[in-house]
Amino acid sequence: MFAVLSDIHSNLEALTTVLADIQERGIKTIYCLGDVVGYGPNPKECLDLIIEKAKWCVLGNHDYAVFYEPTNFNYGAEQASFWTREVLETEEEREHGDKRWVFLGELPMRRILETKLGTSTAIIDFVHASPRRPVNEYIFPDDVYTNPAKVKLLFERVKHICFVGHTHMPGVFLDEPDFYLPDELGNVYPIIDGEKAIINIGSVGQPRDKDNRASYVCVNENEVHFVRVEYDFETTVQKIMAIEQLDSFHAERLRDGR
Numbered sequence: 001m002f003a004v005l006s007d008i009h010s011n012l013e014a015l016t017t018v019l020a021d022i023q024e025r026g027i028k029t030i031y032c033l034g035d036v037v038g039y040g041p042n043p044k045e046c047l048d049l050i051i052e053k054a055k056w057c058v059l060g061n062h063d064y065a066v067f068y069e070p071t072n073f074n075y076g077a078e079q080a081s082f083w084t085r086e087v088l089e090t091e092e093e094r095e096h097g098d099k100r101w102v103f104l105g106e107l108p109m110r111r112i113l114e115t116k117l118g119t120s121t122a123i124i125d126f127v128h129a130s131p132r133r134p135v136n137e138y139i140f141p142d143d144v145y146t147n148p149a150k151v152k153l154l155f156e157r158v159k160h161i162c163f164v165g166h167t168h169m170p171g172v173f174l175d176e177p178d179f180y181l182p183d184e185l186g187n188v189y190p191i192i193d194g195e196k197a198i199i200n201i202g203s204v205g206q207p208r209d210k211d212n213r214a215s216y217v218c219v220n221e222n223e224v225h226f227v228r229v230e231y232d233f234e235t236t237v238q239k240i241m242a243i244e245q246l247d248s249f250h251a252e253r254l255r256d257g258r
Contacts, residue, residue: 006033035165161199
């Protein structure tokens with residue numbers, strides 16, 4: 001049994017609530033799909049928790065932006081990256097600061113896990129964005145209708161199962177191509193031998209599917225369970241509002257999950 005989370009975006013309230021839920025379920029292994037930082041008010045604390053709790057993490061585009069440079073970011077996202085970098089650079093405890101920078105600098109773009117799930121053997125890719133461009137390619141639900149050729153090409157890069165985040169919108173892509181919302185699946189996707197799937201796990205810290213609850217998945221036997229958890233988003237909202245360099249839109253969107 002393991003949990004997969006993504007797109008925390010420096011939202012400490014969401015992350016601590018999700019970690020508590022994972023612990024309550026008795027899950028010991030956590031994998032992270034990146035974007036630990038960006039947008040939110042608590043980058044140091046969220047990095048420290050992921051360093052401590054996650055077995056591994058892959059590189060997200062906001063992690064890249066903070067360590068290197070933001071590319072193709074809107075103004076608000078870019079400013080949040082610069083503010084986050086400043087916060088990390090001004091850490092007074094040298095050991096803590098170095099540990100965070102080493103973590104960000106060593107994040108791989110992809111991890112692959114071959115494991116037994118129930119009676120099946122699964123080959124699982126872990127990337128932030130897509131199997132083709134792991135750091136910054138968006139896969140939207142509408143792509144199955146508006147750009148099926150793109151989806152077909154993406155599935156050519158998938159051996160079996162690929163977990164992604166990036167769009168902050170949970171659901172399952174199949175190679176027909178098709179897309180299923182978690183509700184349409186009863187919030188459970190059964191991993192099947194020979195059936196390829198790209199599974200978007202949604203966002204812990206900034207949901208955008210009009211549901212403001214934190215989103216993650218847990219995998220038990222051969223089943224992927226989509227989990228939503230209520231958290232104290234209002235505290236996060238007020239923290240963002242109090243930081244001049246952070247766009248208030250990234251606070252307000254937390255209320256509506258947009």
